[in-house]
Amino acid sequence: MPTWIWIVIIVAALLAIALVVGFVRYRRSRVSLAPPSSPAATGGSTAPPVKGGGYKAGGSISFSTGGTATADRPAPPSAPVEPATPQAPARGTRPFPPVTPETTDTAPPRPTEPSGAHPVTDRPETDGQPGVGDDAAVPRDSDTRSIVDVALPDAPIAPPVSKPAPEVETAPEPEVETPAPTATAPAVESPADETPVASPVVEPAPEVVLPPRRTTEFPPVRATPQGPVVGVQPEPAVEPVAPADQTAVEVDEIEPSAGRLNRLRGRLSRSQNVFGQSLLGLLGASTIDEDSWTDIEDTLLMADLGAGAAMEITDRLRKEIAAHGTTDAAGARALLRRVLVDAVGTDMDRSVRALPHDGRPSVILVVGVNGTGKTTTTGKLARVLVADGRDVVLGAADTFRAAAADQLQTWGDRAGATVVRSAAGADPAAVAFDAVKKGIETNADAVLIDTAGRLHTKTGLMDELGKVKRVVEKQAKVDEVLLVLDATTGQNGLVQATVFADVVDITGIALTKLDGTAKGGIVVAVQRALNVPVKLVGLGEGPDDLAPFEPEAFVDALLG
């Protein structure tokens, strides 16, 4: 036979082999899912369809003591930690979606911004990226945006709060007569110079009115003339203190924290179902091909999981479906649930270190960018503690925004917690010091310190938070540094979170406004970026809309 015939035969044979191999590989990359006609038809698949999808976490917020254990970092998440900069995927086939500056785009002009303009426009070097001190939401510096504007949901009449009425106290004599520094520019000081300046504490004396009455709104906070000044009066930077008229305040009935999540059922699923339904829609298709996997990864990215997590979840889901030979939508859904729960992490200590130890109150610093919900979360947490029978002192160390102390005062009054505050513009560290001092003197269980986040430079933030922490630790250990993050700001919030983590040792995250976003994947992203667990989630503006974060309930709500 001539040579050319042999060559033709060999080439034809090679082509045939290549075709067969290509077809087999193509078939393997497709996963066919079809609804089972019967259990037998599905090989006895037992995964039941998940119903409801509401946030059904059964537990209450769990508290623990700090003490020596608090020096330890929480256990790392099961998944590997991504680099701190979320825009730089560790490995990836697609670039991370650009950060959408939706907040800065849509935020109205800030009338009370000191410079008269948004800081982003002031800082061209940021290239439009958010920075420390940028508002997470529409700025609310005016007195018109405080908790007094928030309507409370109807609450059933509950038994009276069985806490003793806090004593009416006069402001203590300041221990140090050194002039207080003005708060506009906290100076970097050596530890030796950080003897806190006793601020002119305006001690509220919440009057407990028994029996408690059903209330649906906070009474307006009425300004009263400034009381006599004790000690050295710091320069008021914004406006004089307008303490609440205590006689007008009633103590709320507070819902017990246990079981309250039933009331929040559905809040999360309503906002997140876009994400969950998209994923389930893709997985429920009759075939899942390469394009489907790409769409699944994109959906995870759009939910703000971060590039690394989105790719890992997609890869693992793909492998699991292939390994289990899953051929039905319910089975694929069960696998998706398991993969997502693992990504969120079930082995992290999510208890809030709010219980006293060593004969001293626990101290919790609440930090975060302004507008994220720090004051609200501080107030909500105080309510949970008080409902659990704890004595709580609140420190209004957010002295930057004039209304912040009033807002916290209202939360404290309504919950029956003591509030330590000072004039606007006072040294936040002095207020924090006074609050802890008060907590120790009154044998309180927990001192929650609300701090300001409006600092336009990392150095300023470091100076202020660092000083607050150091000054507090002259008296008691800081057991928990709770970073409050606004879930609606997504990756923007994540950038700011990493800055805070550089400044203080964050021990827990409170993710607020999860009721208003479909980007619940930020839970995974922020845990990976900071290596710190999400401990609390805010699911509404109501006073009891704070819930413990429970991975499985959260994922169930995502999947609707």
Ligand SMILES: Nc1nc2c(ncn2[C@@H]2O[C@H](COP(=O)(O)OP(=O)(O)OP(=O)(O)O)[C@@H](O)[C@H]2O)c(=O)[nH]1
């Ligand atoms: N929907 C919703 N709104 C929330 C939640 N948490 C807080 N908010 C609202 O977010 C807004 C800002 O809350 P604040 O507690 O004042 O925020 P902040 O971080 O203390 O702000 P600054 O004092 O300016 O630093 C308020 O209108 C709150 O009612 C939440 O979980 N869900």
